[in-house]
Structure formats: C-alpha cells, structure tokens
Amino acid sequence: PKVIRLQDYQVPNFQITKTELHFNLEPTETLVTSKLQFERNAKSENKSAALELHGQDIEIQSLKINGEELTDEQYQVNPESLTVFSVPDVFEFECVGKINPQENTSLEGLYKSRSMFCTQCEAEGFRKITYYLDRPDVMSEFTTTVEADKALYPILLSNGNPIEKGELDNNRHFVTWHDPHKKPAYLFALVAGDLSVLDDTFTTSSGRDVALKIFVEPKDLDKCDHAMTSLKNAMKWDEDVYGREYDLDIFMIVAVDDFNMGAMENKGLNIFNTSCVLAKAETTSDTGFQRVEAVVAHEYFHNWSGNRVTCRDWFQLSLKEGFTVFRDSEFSADMGSRTVKRVEDANVLRTLQFAEDAGPMAHPVQPPSFIEISNFYTLTIYEKGAEVVRMIHTLLGAETFRKGSDIYFAENDGTAATIDDFISAMSKASGKDFTQFMTWYRQAGTPVLNVADNYDAENQKYTLTFTQSCPDTPEAKSEDKKPYLIPVRLGLLGESGPLPLEISDLGISGVTDTVVEITESTQCIEFSNVSEKPVPSLLRSLSAPVKLQFDYSRDQLIKIMSNDEDGFNRWEASQQLCVQVIQELMSGRQSEQPVAVDPNLVAAFDRLLKDDNLDPAMVANMLSLPSESYLAELAEEIDVDAIHQCRAQLKKTLAEELCESFAQRWQKTPATVDYKADAEQIGLRSIRNMCLSYLVASGQEQWFGVAYEQFSSANNMTDQFSAMSALVHSDSELAESYASKALAEFYQQWSEEALVVNQWFGVQASKAHPNTLEQVKALMEHPAFTMKNPNKVRSVIGAFANNPVCFHAIDGSGYKFLADQIIELNALNPQIAARLLTPLTRWKKQTQQRQALMIEELKRIQSVADLSKDVYEVVSKSLV
Numbered sequence: 001p002k003v004i005r006l007q008d009y010q011v012p013n014f015q016i017t018k019t020e021l022h023f024n025l026e027p028t029e030t031l032v033t034s035k036l037q038f039e040r041n042a043k044s045e046n047k048s049a050a051l052e053l054h055g056q057d058i059e060i061q062s063l064k065i066n067g068e069e070l071t072d073e074q075y076q077v078n079p080e081s082l083t084v085f086s087v088p089d090v091f092e093f094e095c096v097g098k099i100n101p102q103e104n105t106s107l108e109g110l111y112k113s114r115s116m117f118c119t120q121c122e123a124e125g126f127r128k129i130t131y132y133l134d135r136p137d138v139m140s141e142f143t144t145t146v147e148a149d150k151a152l153y154p155i156l157l158s159n160g161n162p163i164e165k166g167e168l169d170n171n172r173h174f175v176t177w178h179d180p181h182k183k184p185a186y187l188f189a190l191v192a193g194d195l196s197v198l199d200d201t202f203t204t205s206s207g208r209d210v211a212l213k214i215f216v217e218p219k220d221l222d223k224c225d226h227a228m229t230s231l232k233n234a235m236k237w238d239e240d241v242y243g244r245e246y247d248l249d250i251f252m253i254v255a256v257d258d259f260n261m262g263a264m265e266n267k268g269l270n271i272f273n274t275s276c277v278l279a280k281a282e283t284t285s286d287t288g289f290q291r292v293e294a295v296v297a298h299e300y301f302h303n304w305s306g307n308r309v310t311c312r313d314w315f316q317l318s319l320k321e322g323f324t325v326f327r328d329s330e331f332s333a334d335m336g337s338r339t340v341k342r343v344e345d346a347n348v349l350r351t352l353q354f355a356e357d358a359g360p361m362a363h364p365v366q367p368p369s370f371i372e373i374s375n376f377y378t379l380t381i382y383e384k385g386a387e388v389v390r391m392i393h394t395l396l397g398a399e400t401f402r403k404g405s406d407i408y409f410a411e412n413d414g415t416a417a418t419i420d421d422f423i424s425a426m427s428k429a430s431g432k433d434f435t436q437f438m439t440w441y442r443q444a445g446t447p448v449l450n451v452a453d454n455y456d457a458e459n460q461k462y463t464l465t466f467t468q469s470c471p472d473t474p475e476a477k478s479e480d481k482k483p484y485l486i487p488v489r490l491g492l493l494g495e496s497g498p499l500p501l502e503i504s505d506l507g508i509s510g511v512t513d514t515v516v517e518i519t520e521s522t523q524c525i526e527f528s529n530v531s532e533k534p535v536p537s538l539l540r541s542l543s544a545p546v547k548l549q550f551d552y553s554r555d556q557l558i559k560i561m562s563n564d565e566d567g568f569n570r571w572e573a574s575q576q577l578c579v580q581v582i583q584e585l586m587s588g589r590q591s592e593q594p595v596a597v598d599p600n601l602v603a604a605f606d607r608l609l610k611d612d613n614l615d616p617a618m619v620a621n622m623l624s625l626p627s628e629s630y631l632a633e634l635a636e637e638i639d640v641d642a643i644h645q646c647r648a649q650l651k652k653t654l655a656e657e658l659c660e661s662f663a664q665r666w667q668k669t670p671a672t673v674d675y676k677a678d679a680e681q682i683g684l685r686s687i688r689n690m691c692l693s694y695l696v697a698s699g700q701e702q703w704f705g706v707a708y709e710q711f712s713s714a715n716n717m718t719d720q721f722s723a724m725s726a727l728v729h730s731d732s733e734l735a736e737s738y739a740s741k742a743l744a745e746f747y748q749q750w751s752e753e754a755l756v757v758n759q760w761f762g763v764q765a766s767k768a769h770p771n772t773l774e775q776v777k778a779l780m781e782h783p784a785f786t787m788k789n790p791n792k793v794r795s796v797i798g799a800f801a802n803n804p805v806c807f808h809a810i811d812g813s814g815y816k817f818l819a820d821q822i823i824e825l826n827a828l829n830p831q832i833a834a835r836l837l838t839p840l841t842r843w844k845k846q847t848q849q850r851q852a853l854m855i856e857e858l859k860r861i862q863s864v865a866d867l868s869k870d871v872y873e874v875v876s877k878s879l880v
C-alpha cells in the first residue's frame, strides 16, 4: 500500500463548481447518476492534466462528457480510480453507476442500517457512491434528488433545504434537496427510512427561525428530548461564546444503529450512532447523558469549525477536530461542573492518549504521512489536538483567543484551510510568535517535565528548576527533539494557605496563581519574599499535556489534596497518593514482603468522606482509585496481575477500614427522585454509588443485599447499573448468586433495548475472572450479538480486549481470541478491525513471555491474504 505524505500535497487540477446527484434507491442495486460541472483549476500548474476521479466498487453504466457517451478508448478504470484521458477546460461530466448498499458492511459510503439507508463519507467514503474528486479542498454546490419506495422509505433526506418533492409511478416518490453552501464530498449525506421525528425550533441571535428535527426509529421517539435540549444549548453557546450563528433554515439529526464512530457532522444533516443521541432516565446512565450532550454539541460546533471552514487535506484533520473537541469540552464545562469535566478529560488523555503516544502508532498532531487516513482519527488528533488549542487559550487569555478565532473564521470562511492558517490568526490577534509552539503539532510523544525545588530560608528565595525531555517515537529520537513551549499554571502553598507569588524576572507579583512559560530544556523560576518553605502546586488544571515529575512526599500530597485552591490539583494529589500506595503494595508483593496500606491514605479518605463542603462529584472522583490502565501507563514494565491485585487490595482495605464512613455517607446521601442529568444530581448519584461500590468491595454480605435491592428498585439506569456492576465485579463468592440473578433479570427487563443490552454485554466482558473468555465466546452466540454492528463488537470484543487481566492471560488465549476476531472483521469492516487491534499492538511494555505471544498473533494477522489497508498499516507499524 502507498504512503501518502503531506510534503507531496498539490492543488487539485480541477474544481467542481456544481454537483447534481440522483439516487434511485434499491437495497442491492442503487443507481446513482451524477452530473458534475468541472473546470480546470487556475492554480494548478498542469494545464493539460487528464481527469482522474476517485471511485471504488461502482459498476459503471454510462459515462458522458458534455452529453456525449465516452468510448472505451477515452477512459480507463482501475480498482480505485477512473481516468478520462483528454478533457476540455470547462465541461459537464455525467456518470451512471450501480452500487450495492445491502452488501456494504464497511459502513462507509451508502449502506443499510436495519431498515434504513444512510451514508458515511468522511474521510474517503464518497468515492464508494460515485466517481468524484474525493478530497476536502474540492468544494462544490450540491443538489440531490433521492427517489425510493414510498411505503418503505417515507422520509428522504439530504443536505440543505428541500426544494421539490413528488410522487412517481410504482409507489415511488422523490425529494430534491439543495445545499447553498459549497462543501467537500466528505460532508455529503443521505438518509431514507421509515422514521419518526421530534420537532423544535431555535431562534438565532439575529432573529431567524431554524427548524430542528431529530429523526429516529419510531420506538425511540421517547428518547430524544435530551439531545434536543443539548442542541439548543449548543446553538446558544456558540452564539454567546464564539459569535457563531447557524446558517441554514433547517438542522437535522438522524440516529442509526450501525455506525463506525460516534457521529458525523454532515452539513445540515448530522448522522449519529444511536448511542450518542438516545437518552432516557430509565435506559441511559449519567455518563450516557453527558456523552449525548457532548457529541450533539461537538457535531453542531463543526458547522463552523469544520464545515464553513474545512480542511485543505487530511493532514490538517486536527484543525477541525482538535479545535472542535476544545469547544465541546468548554461547552460541557459550562453546562455542568468545570473541574469534574477537566478531571474526566485528563483521565482520558493520561491513560489513553499518553499510551498512544508511547505506542507504535504514535504520531504528531499534524502527522507527516499515513497509509489509511481512517487510522488517524485518534486520541492524538482529537484529545491532544484539543489540549494544544487549550494551551493557546491559556497563553492568550479568553478575550484574545476569541479575537483570534474571529480572525480565523473571517479569513477562511468558505475555504479549505490549514493548521498554519489557524495559528496565523491567533498570532495576528495576539502579536505572539508561535514558532516554538508549533513543536506541539509536529513532534510526537508525551513530553516529560521534571521539576526540582530549592528553598533558601536566609534569603527567602524559592527556586523551581524545570527540565523537559521527550522520549523516542517512531518518527524521531529523543535527542533530536526540540524543546516545547510549556505553559505551567502554578501556585505555592504555605502552612496557612496560598502564598503570594513574586517572580521579579517575569514582573509577576500579588497573585496566588500564575502561568509561567517554560521554553528551555532546563529553566529556573525564582520566587522572592517566600516566608516559609512552600509546597508547589504545579501544572494546575493540567495546563499542558505533559508528564509531570516532582518528588512529592505523602505529607505534601495530603496538603495539596486538602488545601489547594485548584480543584483539579486536589484530585490529582489524591490520585498520586493512591499511585504511591499501590506501587508500594506492588513492590512488597514482588519482594514477597507484604506491606500494609499506608494509614495516612486511609485517614485522608476518611476526611474526604466526612467533608460536606466539597462538591460531592469531586469527592467521588477523589475516592475513585487510579484505573488499571493508568497504572499500566505509569509502569516501566507492566505486571497486569500485580496491578489488578494490588489495586483491588487497596480498595478492599479502604472498604474494610472505612466501612462505617462509607455507610454513613451512603445513608445520608439521598437517592434522587425525579431524575435530572444536571451537575447536582449527577454528583449525588456518583458519590452514593461510589460508596456502594466500596461497601460491596468490603465483602460483607449485607451490602450485597443492599446493592441487589438498589438494582431492583432503581428508577434510573445509573443507580440500577452501578449496583449490578458492583455485584458483578465483586471477587467474593458470596456475591456471585446476587450478580447472576441481577444479570438475568436485567436482560429480561431490557432485551428490547439494544443500547442497554450492549451495557449488559460490556459489564460481563470486563469482569476480571478466569471464565470471562468462555463467557465472551458464549455472548457472541447470543441472539442479540452480531459482528456486523460496531456497537455490539465494541461492547463484547472491545470490552474484553480492554480487560487487562483476561486479555493478557498468560496462556495467550486472549491474544489468540482477539486475533481471530480481527481476521474476521478485516473482511467485514476494516475500520473497526484496525481500531480493535490496538491492545494487541501495545506489546513493548509487557513481560517477555507476553511480548512473544502478542507478536506471534500480530504476525498471524499480517500473513492473512487480502489484508485491508487499515489493518495492514496498524499491524506493520506495530511489528517494527
């Protein structure tokens, strides 16, 4: 397979001014007629270039130029392209092609999801629909007619506004849509089905009414209210915070069951995975509600950051994704609790993105090359990309950042832009030089920021010495990497509170919180008039996506945990304290000299439980132990069993020793009555369920009964599922009968709700138990399971592959199982296959024995005939 490189970018030889499409929809034989108005691109150097169009799996019925059928000598068809050798400077190209949506299991292009037709074109799916210049810098005005059977597909949708509709012979009908905004083909969408709709309107700041419509299968109409509220909130927020108004008279969302990702921002017609639209108290947990709010907002925000201003090429993907994730994350922070949102984002970044940065697929936020672009919709492009934008926001301040975003939208509206265009706008707004900052876009790997301190009591001076480095990644050696500009937000804690900061070199004084810019490999910051030896609170709110190293004592961590002004760092200190204690248990285990859990941690947790002033959601987060994957991320060599056991041991010890405090906190936190997915109620449910999970972990049977009782009587999914999950994950044999009863009843109750059944699959596939693999195989035989639905695949196979103890079983059974599934999925759905492969590629930090087993399976996958580009790229890079 060919490597595509940023440095090879060339402007297109042609532009397509107008695109007219006609779809005659039939499940196995859809006819697509396209009429495209081409003209040579004035900016192209090749004035006599042949016309080369992208296209795949299309059966050509007819090809015309300016109305004349092409003869066989005038063109050539290859598996992925069509070349017309000689064309005029301006012409109309017409193609009639036949495609088979029914057999399209890749879920890219036009396909069927249950009884409806839908599309997914980003990044390169449009070429499976018709021959086209399928690249984001070719933008065209689309008019689309959809024709189908009227009874089976009463609803026919595409981008823009409906301009004509009518009846046809044979019980067929059609609707024509026109999108006045020029767009690249990846933003094209079409939907046809028997759908119900939730209607609403939004009046924009300039007084225009926009019709809002959410289309779902009739059975799901009662689960659309939250998405609609989230949409309206997002529309208002984008006006208030970014001055961005919606630009069409209609905005539609369609929910489909079979979808590779979360959702897609097609112009005026967003298509969503049902899991990111549907929400109802009884069937959806708090995290589900929050995900719906975030994804609805994310896709809506793309209307400006993505659609009005799109990407020149796919190397600029983070231009729209990083910026839009930053926007949706700030929106969620404004809708709920800012600190809680930051903790959640930091957890994802530090466990998943840092691991990606350290793995074989590590790439910069602007990758220099790829084989298959679908493999680059990554945590690095999205989450690290968002962190990079967040750092710009931190460095510039909200007001200047907004000025920069206004300049960016004004200068690039209606065009396909680059990351450099974005930075240039930020630079114009601020006068700041971003040359060094660009390292964040061009270098892969997670920087390590080491900090040491020194207190000079006599001169009342306190010095922090920062040393930065970045580990080797596939594209560059550590010693060849340039230093980053790292914004470090910090404060100093004294005995009785925050100390005033005086940094004369930087002209800072009189504040207790500030941002310093670290630009050198080694750099000192000197504070004056420091009256006592402080505890530094560093990298507040995770002000940069780096690994911070400071040799904190446990006393210092406890101090930050209880006193810091920055809520994020209080949480962070509680996590580091737990990490230290778990690591201590692990070394005890290794040297066969068991150690006891540090009583200071127990006491700190006890104080937290009794603290009524702290936000309950934050207490729950602070009581939540670092995940096994985060602990693995921190380890030099991963011992999955030790991590699992020591973490479980800590949880059990805390549960036993603080049983009474957990019980008290649980008792005095009322169960919520009328479910609302607001920050207050979510906080209450999270602390209550956190307490219950500890109480169940204590192993006392009375709590199994309590959990079972909560499971059966809960009026919302959060309480019901948390209780069941606590029982399922308990390692006590006594809990087993409660857990299996709950699991059986849960399925009985929810067998008709696909998304709830997925949760039921997931909890069983993530249980750390020797029987889990057998159980997973049994679940794959369950009538509700199918390899063709990505949500099902993720909830069974994906959950298992991210269940460390079971996936890494020392007999290699987990690896072999996953490889078998990848091989099957490679033929069905390459994108999902490649994505699911990730855990198997992370062999470097595993023990020798496991490494060998993992590599063996990777090689087995590599040797499969007809390997998709997607799987080929991931496997081959992970075997280097």
Ligand code: B3K
Pocket (backbone or CB within 6 Å): 122, 123, 261, 263, 264, 265, 298, 299, 302, 321, 374, 377
């Ligand atoms: N832009 C889409 C992602 C499409 C991925 C295709 N492989 C969703 C989003 O980020 O909003």
Ligand code: ZN
Pocket (backbone or CB within 6 Å): 298, 302, 320, 321, 324
């Ligand atoms: Zn996006």
